[in-house]
Amino acid sequence: MKAFTTLDALVCPLDRANVDTDAIIPKQFLKSIKRSGFGPNLFDEWRYLDHGEPGMDNAARPQNPDFVLNFPRYRGAEILLARENFGCGSSREHAPWALDDYGFRAVIAPSFADIFFSNSYKNGLLPIVLPAEVVDRLFAECEAKEGYRLTVDLPAQQVVTPDGTAFGFEITEHRKRCLLGGLDEIGLTLLHAADIRAFEEKRRADQPWLFA
Amino acid sequence: MSAQTLYDKLWASHVVREEADGTCLLYIDRHLVHEVTSPQAFEGLKLANRPLWRKDSVVSTADHNTPTDHWDQGIQDPISRLQVETLDANIAEFGARAYFPFKDPGQGIVHVMGPEQGATLPGMTVVCGDSHTSTHGAFGALAHGIGTSEVEHVMATQCLVAKKSKNMRVAVTGKLGDGVTAKDVALAVIGVIGTAGGTGYAIEFAGEAIAGLSVEGRMTLCNMAIEAGARSGLVAVDDKTIAYVQDRPLSPKGEAWDKAVAYWRTLVSDEGAHFDHEVVLDGAAIVPQLTWGTSPEMVVGIDGKVPDPAKEADPVKRAGMLRALEYMGLTAGTPMQEIGVDVVFIGSCTNSRIEDLREAAAVARGRKKAATVKRVLVVPGSGLVKRQAEAEGLDKVFTEAGFEWREPGCSMCLAMNADRLASGERCASTSNRNFEGRQGQGGRTHLVSPAMAAAAAVTGRFADVRTLA
Structure with missing residues (x-):
């Protein structure tokens, strides 16, 4: 996994609640057996004016000029500012893969759907929950000022605005350690293989029908 | 021990180890695998040269990409076909307890196939790279939808890294009217609590109207728990649950069956167990x-x-x-x-x-x-x-x-x-x-x-x- 420490980056505001993973990456792109290359199809139905299918030359497709990702001022954004319940719906990890492949490193929202939230961490994409009134303020500032940037400081667990205001956010110690070190979670779990085997053997003795 | 919810019991019986911040290794009994969210996970195992931890935990089918007519012509879309064939190849290489490939008589939607084969049993932890895995909670099983990294993690370690959710009980009182089904209950619940109302919770559905639902109706209800934001939905085990599970191809038989049933009977929330949030709906008032x-x-x-x-x-x-x-x-x-x-x-x-x-x-x-x-x-x-x-x-x-x-x-x-x-x-x-x-x-x-x-x-x-x- 990619490590995440600090990030100072351009912010793109996506002012919609309940953005679901079908919107983030439509189903036709889930036919891929790879985990890369989804960036050009991020928000495909909102971003382009035609219908997208795998294998198209996305650079040649007509872009929707009214969709925020296509605004020149947000080109190169690495922080997505979003509304509540971001990432709801399907468990498809293609959603964080697409956000990551596009270039986003963090998403800030008042709330996230549970599965998207945990999928994001596994890919070095940091989902940050801030109170709704703080998110409102960030939307207002971002829309008012072209080139609006935020600093995300993971060691300090803070989002810092251009005027130096810092907002703290929560993250479990386990996730923080994995992100800061870019650690392989499977490798970490396998350090406890003996514990897993012992648990499994007891379970096999108590509930043998689970191992039939 | 103080009174426990069904979710508390299921969680506690699967914790392998717990870190100071509450992050747990949760043991997984059943891993349902389909073609869309597994190829990258199998590839990850291959790249890291890791075996499948326990192949008899895996039950698999192809469902998302498969056509629903002209089966004699196979899968026309070459990208879909490759994904389904990749699953065939991965199961052949890594193994599984049971596999129902495209056109097999037992093939079907993973959340229909699992219960009807007896691959889902009360008291299990069930995961699948699909958000509607919550369906299996209808059996008093702890069932989560997971992402592909987690699919790979379960394949490699038989565990999920997870933190315990909070407990919510949605009680639906009274009897449902004629023409009112489990689907209407599910939609009515979501209408009340919202699509994010269950975020961070495991929802147990309870009350007279839920007890009155068939097991298939409970599957419909738990299936939609994720649309209320809850990764897991649950219904306590009762006679209907046990009758449904009996004599399925993968369910226990003979002495093992009797022992299993005795355990499954304990899979109910204790009297006085604490729920962090409770919602009550009048079942008789629900219209289609x-x-x-x-x-x-x-x-x-x-x-x-x-x-x-x-x-x-x-x-x-x-x-x-x-x-x-x-x-x-x-x-x-x-x-x-x-x-x-x-x-x-x-x-x-x-x-x-x-x-x-x-x-x-x-x-x-x-x-x-x-x-x-x-x-x-x-x-x-x-x-x-x-x-x-x-x-x-x-x-x-x-x-x-x-x-x-x-x-x-x-x-x-x-x-x-x-x-x-x-x-x-x-x-x-x-x-x-x-x-x-x-x-x-x-x-x-x-x-x-x-x-x-x-x-x-x-x-x-x-x-x-x-x-x-």
Whole structure:
């Protein structure tokens, strides 16, 4: 996994609640057996004016000029500012893969759907929950000022605005350690293989029908 | 020990180890695998040269990409075909307890196949790279939808890294009225708590109306827990649960069965157990439900109207409603029963089991598809459901009504295969998501029960199934 420490980056505001993973990456792109290359199809139905299918030359497709990702001022954004319940719906990890492949490193929202939230961490994409009134303020500032940037400081667990205001956010110690070190979670779990085997053997003795 | 909820019991019995911050290694008993969310996980195992920890925990099928007609021609879309063939190859290489490939008699939607094979048992932890894994909570199993990294993690370690959720109980009191089904209960619950209401919780459904549901109805309800934001839904074990599980191909037999049943009987919330949040709905007051917008929480009763965004105080919600009305091509104040439909879809992991098909057939019997309805797809959840329906003559009821009787699969629920809506088409669908583009770009989805879908098919508009006796 990619490590995440600090990030100072351009912010793109996506002012919609309940953005679901079908919107983030439509189903036709889930036919891929790879985990890369989804960036050009991020928000495909909102971003382009035609219908997208795998294998198209996305650079040649007509872009929707009214969709925020296509605004020149947000080109190169690495922080997505979003509304509540971001990432709801399907468990498809293609959603964080697409956000990551596009270039986003963090998403800030008042709330996230549970599965998207945990999928994001596994890919070095940091989902940050801030109170709704703080998110409102960030939307207002971002829309008012072209080139609006935020600093995300993971060691300090803070989002810092251009005027130096810092907002703290929560993250479990386990996730923080994995992100800061870019650690392989499977490798970490396998350090406890003996514990897993012992648990499994007891379970096999108590509930043998689970191992039939 | 103090009183525990069902979720507390299931969680505690699977914790291998716990870190100081509450992060746990949770042991996984059953891993259901399908073609869409597994290829990258198998590839990860290969790249790291890691074996599958316990192949007898894996039960697999192909469902999302498979066509629902012309099976003799195979899978026409080469990208879909590659994904399904990749699953075949991965299962051949890594192994599984059971595999139901494309065209196998046992093939079907993973959440229909698992329970009918006895691959889902009470007290298990069940995971699958699919959010509707919550379905299996209907058996008193702790079932989570997971992402592909977690699929790989479970394959490699038999564990999930997870933190315990909070406990919510949704009690549905009283008896449901005639024509009111588990799907209506699910939509009514989401209408009350919202699509994020269950975020961070495991929801246990309880109360007289839930006890009165069949096991298949409970599956429909738990299936939709994720649409309320909860990764897991649960129903306590009772006689119905045990009767459903008995004599399934993978369920325990003989002495093991007796021992298992004795344990399963303990899988109920203790008297006085603490729930962090409780919601009570009057089951007798629930009327047939249907969605009007692009989120499952945008739902009304069949006697209702398209709501008016001007009456919504929250600006973010109001903007969402306005956008939904525009996408759905609807005007505030329109009675729901005046809205006509173009397409009807009866199927999906929510509503494609035999009882769902019986419920739809009871409405379709002796009636014809309305002339204004372009097509009605009936897609059974599995090969076993299909054959059972045919043995009961339900296929004839559907075809005589002008409905199409298809092969099993996920089909138009998510439109990964050829079954999809054209832009602007309006669909009465028994599936679980009415998101923009879910059933095809520009398609307009209204979520309903199988009986309500059949009623829409024969009347050409949304109709109150209770008046179609």
